Amino acid sequence: MEQPVALVTGAGRGIGAGVAAALSNEGYAVALTSRSRDQLEETAARCAGPTLVLPTDLTAPGAIEEVVDRVEQEWAAPQVVVANAGAGVSASVDRTTDEQWQQMLDLNLTAPFRLLRRTIPAMKQAEHGRIVVVASVAAKLGEPYISAYTASKHGVLGLVRSAAAELARTGVTVNAVCPGYVDTPMTAQTVQGIVDKTGRTPEQALAALEAKSPLHRLITVEEVVEAVLTCVRNSGMTGQGINVDGGGLQS
Known part of the structure; x- marks a missing residue:
């Protein structure tokens, strides 16, 4: 594979689909994953270059490893990884069930952790890599009725910051984009x-x-996509949580 390779999770719609199309326009071969094959096929149709459609549930045991293995077998190790897959749930703290709590942690925190764990070694070996996690302003601010979601997003921003510090001299950057x-x-x-x-x-x-x-x-999808592309392009930016929320949270 002569083209650089990108992997985008949650690529079936919304921000993930926009990021995938933008990276394709930037010259990347883009591997797409989400639960829905139909939605992934729609995203692939928007892309200008090669795509690899990999429908899967990223919270399933071994799913992350299987997806990355397939990308490496078909193309090469991803140079860009955008961890966008996520979901939210709304309930007061005292009405949040164990199942809801675990769902938020599994998809919004554990899946990105596993994705970083699996893709970082090849990036370190290549001395180049870009990891972008699509988090949320909820990674920095607590709002009522979304405690499980907020906890998972605070956690994933912590993961980004720690990984960025660890990888700072390897050529690999790790950032989060935090939309409203x-x-x-x-x-x-x-x-x-x-x-x-x-x-x-x-x-x-x-x-x-x-x-x-x-x-x-x-906020528009395009505004979030531009922030993701900035993280991909800028080698001097790492460990950041970039707010894209219209100025609601200033930092």
């Missing part, structure tokens, strides 16, 4: 959850989310 509410299907699910629990109209629920940003609008 983005115009994606995941936010649409959040809106519906507010409607179901509060009786607000969808318009009222959306307005409440938009009001969290000084811009009074949702």
Whole structure:
């Protein structure tokens, strides 16, 4: 494989699909993974260059290893890894079940950890690599009713910072992008959850989310993608959690 290789998780829709298409336009051969083959095929159709469609549940035992093994067998070790797969759940602390808690940790924290563990050795050997985790402003700020999600995102930002410090002199950078509410299907699910629990109209629920940003609008997928590409391009940036939230959380 003459082209550099990128691996994007959660590539079936939203931010992951946008990142995959952008990396393809940058000249990468892009391996795509998420649960849905149909969605991955749609993302592959948006890409300008070679793609590898690898539907899987990243929380399943051995799934990360199988995906990376396949990429290496078909192409080469990924030089860019974007850990975007994630999900959210809303409940008060006292109503958060063990199952909900574990779901958030498994997908939002353990899966990225396993992905880094599996892909870092080849990057270190090549003395070059870019790892970007799509986290959330919830990695830095606690909000009510999302304790499990917030804990998982705080955890993954800690993973990013520690890995970046460890790899600082190897040519491998590790960063997180921390979006606010983005115009994606995941936010649409959040809106519906507010409607179901509060009786607000969808318009009222959306307005409440938009009001969290000084811009009074949702962040676009393209704005998050640009932040991810910055992390890929900039060799002097590592260990960062880059906020893309319209100025709601200033740091």
